[in-house]
Amino acid sequence: MAAILANCIHCSTEFNIIIDELKSGFVTKTYECASCWEYNVFEYRLRSDQVKKHYRDREWLDKKYNSELLTLQQIAELCGCTAMTIRDWMIRHELETRDPGHRHQK
């Protein structure tokens, strides 16, 4: 989680914009000023290098997938990429992927 300090465009009151997850690309946030109740719309771009390419690390990928039992989609969201990219790296790392149709549930 990250916070960006900003000023209301209407009354200049300072406030923090809370970003719950770091995604690369363009993000738009709407914030209602606590002082003047006007809406502020923020757009910001996060550089892709701010999102770590964890999936290149075989141990990290193995841990997430086989120990924490995350799905390819969930890992993709952590890395800010697509499930296909994760699948590709699973293959490169010679890690076995689960068949999504045979997921065991207790």
Ligand SMILES: [Zn+2]
């Ligand atoms: Zn304001």
